[in-house]
Amino acid sequence: MSDFYLNIAVDTPLHRIFDYLPIKNSARSDYQIGQRVFVSFGRLKKIGVILNISSSTELSRKQLKPISQLIDRQPLISLDDLKLYKWAANYYHHPIGEVLAQAFPKQLRAGLTPTIELTTRYALSKHGLTLDENSLKRSPRQLGLWHQLKNADAPVDRDFFSTLDWNWRSPLKSMIEKGWVTASQEHNTATHSPTTPLFDPNPAQQTAIDSIAKALEGFQVFLLDGVTGSGKTEVYLRLIQHVISAGKQVLILLPEITLTPQLAQRFRQRLTAQMVISHSGLNDTQRAQAWLRLKEGLANILLGTRSAVFTPMRTPGLIIMDEEHDISFKQQEGFRYSARDIAVMRARDYSIPIVLGTATPSLESLYNVQQGRFKQLVLPERTAGASHPDIRLLDCRNQTLDNHLSQSLLKAIGKTLERNEQVILFVNRRGFAPVLMCHSCGWVAQCRRCDSRLVIHKNANLLRCHHCGVEHAIPNTCPSCQQAELFPLGLGTERVEETLSSHFPDTPVSRIDRDSTRQKNAMQSVIDKVHEGGAQILVGTQMLAKGHHFPNVTLVGIVDIDAGLFSCDFRASERMAQLITQVAGRAGREEKLGRVLIQTHHPEHPLLNTLITHGYTRFAKEALDERQQAQLPPYHYQALLRVNAINEQAVLNFLNDAKELISTIQAPLIQILGPVPAPMLKRAGRFRYQLLIESAQRKPRHQFLQQLLPKLEKLKSSRKVRWSIDVDPIDL
Numbered sequence: 259m260s261d262f263y264l265n266i267a268v269d270t271p272l273h274r275i276f277d278y279l280p281i282k283n284s285a286r287s288d289y290q291i292g293q294r295v296f297v298s299f300g301r302l303k304k305i306g307v308i309l310n311i312s313s314s315t316e317l318s319r320k321q322l323k324p325i326s327q328l329i330d331r332q333p334l335i336s337l338d339d340l341k342l343y344k345w346a347a348n349y350y351h352h353p354i355g356e357v358l359a360q361a362f363p364k365q366l367r368a369g370l371t372p373t374i375e376l377t378t379r380y381a382l383s384k385h386g387l388t389l390d391e392n393s394l395k396r397s398p399r400q401l402g403l404w405h406q407l408k409n410a411d412a413p414v415d416r417d418f419f420s421t422l423d424w425n426w427r428s429p430l431k432s433m434i435e436k437g438w439v440t441a442s443q444e445h446n447t448a449t450h451s452p453t454t455p456l457f458d459p460n461p462a463q464q465t466a467i468d469s470i471a472k473a474l475e476g477f478q479v480f481l482l483d484g485v486t487g488s489g490k491t492e493v494y495l496r497l498i499q500h501v502i503s504a505g506k507q508v509l510i511l512l513p514e515i516t517l518t519p520q521l522a523q524r525f526r527q528r529l530t531a532q533m534v535i536s537h538s539g540l541n542d543t544q545r546a547q548a549w550l551r552l553k554e555g556l557a558n559i560l561l562g563t564r565s566a567v568f569t570p571m572r573t574p575g576l577i578i579m580d581e582e583h584d585i586s587f588k589q590q591e592g593f594r595y596s597a598r599d600i601a602v603m604r605a606r607d608y609s610i611p612i613v614l615g616t617a618t619p620s621l622e623s624l625y626n627v628q629q630g631r632f633k634q635l636v637l638p639e640r641t642a643g644a645s646h647p648d649i650r651l652l653d654c655r656n657q658t659l660d661n662h663l664s665q666s667l668l669k670a671i672g673k674t675l676e677r678n679e680q681v682i683l684f685v686n687r688r689g690f691a692p693v694l695m696c697h698s699c700g701w702v703a704q705c706r707r708c709d710s711r712l713v714i715h716k717n718a719n720l721l722r723c724h725h726c727g728v729e730h731a732i733p734n735t736c737p738s739c740q741q742a743e744l745f746p747l748g749l750g751t752e753r754v755e756e757t758l759s760s761h762f763p764d765t766p767v768s769r770i771d772r773d774s775t776r777q778k779n780a781m782q783s784v785i786d787k788v789h790e791g792g793a794q795i796l797v798g799t800q801m802l803a804k805g806h807h808f809p810n811v812t813l814v815g816i817v818d819i820d821a822g823l824f825s826c827d828f829r830a831s832e833r834m835a836q837l838i839t840q841v842a843g844r845a846g847r848e849e850k851l852g853r854v855l856i857q858t859h860h861p862e863h864p865l866l867n868t869l870i871t872h873g874y875t876r877f878a879k880e881a882l883d884e885r886q887q888a889q890l891p892p893y894h895y896q897a898l899l900r901v902n903a904i905n906e907q908a909v910l911n912f913l914n915d916a917k918e919l920i921s922t923i924q925a926p927l928i929q930i931l932g933p934v935p936a937p938m939l940k941r942a943g944r945f946r947y948q949l950l951i952e953s954a955q956r957k958p959r960h961q962f963l964q965q966l967l968p969k970l971e972k973l974k975s976s977r978k979v980r981w982s983i984d985v986d987p988i989d990l
């Protein structure tokens with residue numbers, strides 16, 4: 259009989275830890291905190307992590323089951339990392355079992371223990387090196403490979419050959435068979451020599467680099483606030499070089515998977531590093547390999563999206579988060595964490611600096627600068643000759659519009675193309691048009707499962723709901739009055755693309771949105787085409803606003819800004835200002851002056867004018883003042899109880915019970931607002947309501963939730979609904 263118990267974080271939505279017995283005849287020394295186990299949980303087999311080994315339990319032995327399997331011999335995660343995951347579970351009031359499961363890549367979560375893959379590397383053998391070139395004359399492909407390998411300064415992997423557009427596999431094989439080429443298996447190490455840029459950092463960059471480099475030995479948060487094209491990436495590169503040559507690792511977090519290849523390529527050119535990449539476009543094996551390599555110290559750079567923030571680092575040196583304001587850093591379902599806040603905690607735990615880079619800092623980060631918690635470093639100017647773009651509003655009132663495009667905008671586009679330069683048009687929505695309407699009776703195509711209209715996708719010939727994904731064929735006649743008088747209302751990227759193609763029939767028009775980039779490499783091929791130069795038009799959604807460098811774009815048009823001016827979300831103005839600034843940053847990145855034209859029916863709008871006349875910094879300052887007066891985040895702390903169910907009454911019943919519960923909790927510093935319907939009451943067939951919990955301080959909010967949640971869990975009415983807590987929600 260064993261005399262110890264395993265306290266296990268099981269991957270379930272319950273807010274507690276579970277006690278299990280060890281496997282029969284196993285010894286206490288077999289178990290360590292941080293090992294994964296399989297347990298039977300109800301009728302299911304679930305993965306869990308040992309959080310503690312204790313000598314007592316509140317349950318009787320008879321109630322306890324032994325674990326089914328001990329997966330790891332050595333702990334998969336260290337005590338330090340466990341500390342971070344526990345902090346996150348506590349701060350977000352999310353079950354620790356789910357937090358831990360989330361921290362693992364899928365294969366590890368499934369209980370697998372992948373070994374780190376070795377890469378085959380090729381080099382000329384002694385014999386191969388001394389080969390007489392003439393003897394290969396008859397086999398030009400072997401000769402080609404021979405030259406390639408001779409010029410390489412170290413063994414190469416398969417990627418090295420992938421630029422060749424002929425079949426190199428069989429000649430390589432024969433050369434190995436002849437003993438001219440050796441193929442060896444080794445840990446993946448970088449082999450090429452990096453390039454150095456021809457320029458020195460400018461004074462602002464140098465100051466930033468020096469300040470951060472001086473602080474590498476401890477925790478500090480830097481907000482690198484630099485306009486688009488001011489050389490932030492250059493600052494990252496020099497710091498990374500510094501950190502990896504000291505034998506330490508760098509974690510770099512990026513917002514969008516579409517950006518990763520470009521940045522990865524830039525890093526590869528500049529750094530001799532063992533770099534691994536992790537984003538949702540990669541397969542499970544690749545993601546698990548990246549995770550393991552960083553953890554084991556076999557990689558020194560990890561470039562990844564949101565969830566990469568959980569990857570353990572063996573020799574942590576620096577964390578960088580690029581485009582820190584980007585909302586994709588907040589997970590919007592399940593475990594609703596902010597990767598930015600977790601990254602900051604992680605840096606604190608590791609005692610290393612973190613750099614948050616952006617051209618449009620989030621109000622949260624600016625607030626932290628004001629409070630003295632973050633240190634701001636400013637790169638005020640664009641590098642090497644590029645000037646700030648000239649931003650203007652186009653008053654659309656009483657103008658003749660051609661599918662929402664004004665004559666002045668069309669004229670400006672025409673002139674730009676005549677100069678053989680390029681144009682970006684930004685449109686808020688993908689698809690052809692957001693509404694299909696009947697001219698004869700006013701019928702509108704609605705989603706049956708959501709409170710939303712179906713979007714016309716002309717290319718796919720479908721009506722689609724952007725909220726639940728449901729698809730219908732586009733009807734020929736009105737389902738309500740049977741007339742054939744259906745017409746599209748409003749605009750999306752497809753419609754702008756079509757309108758421009760008919761206006762400028764000789765100019766290539768490309769579209770970038772989630773539909774057009776669904777296929778692998780689609781994004782890259784558009785980008786390649788843009789870089790070839792020549793007059794071109796790019797139409798796209800905010801995907802276009804992120805980080806790309808298009809040197810020949812001199813005009814950016816923003817077609818429909820007005821919707822953003824009248825949102826009920828208090829963050830809408832911040833988002834819009836960031837978007838305008840980011841999109842504007844695409845214009846005129848090199849010697850040529852960029853112009854930005856914004857179509858609006860509200861040219862007097864104060865926010866738009868502050869932004870355009872005085873820039874983002876001034877806008878952000880005013881927006882922060884407004885937040886303070888209105889007692890909104892970041893000055894106040896919020897949490898949202900979100901509830902949904904197919905049965906609307908079930909939601910209301912649960913919320914009534916919740917309110918009653920709340921009235922029994924002593925919490926003088928807490929305000930409760932609601933319950934109210936979510937901005938979209940019905941989505942995917944489920945009714946959604948929410949309750950806002952607010953406090954001027956963080957701590958009372960935490961204590962309140964700590965009391966509330968266990969009680970909520972026990973409510974009978976909770977079983978008929980899905981509910982979750984969103985701490986620091988970013989969409990209300």
Ligand code: ADP
Nearest residue numbers: 457458459460486487488489490491492641642
């Ligand atoms: P950001 O990340 O702020 O948008 P980048 O680092 O991508 O800016 O820099 C924009 C361009 O300017 C890049 O082509 C980069 O190589 C170049 N660049 C960066 N720093 C300098 C510098 N000090 N002098 C000249 N060119 C620079």
Ligand code: ZN
Nearest residue numbers: 696699736739
């Ligand atoms: Zn009709």
Ligand code: ZN
Nearest residue numbers: 705708723726
């Ligand atoms: Zn829907």
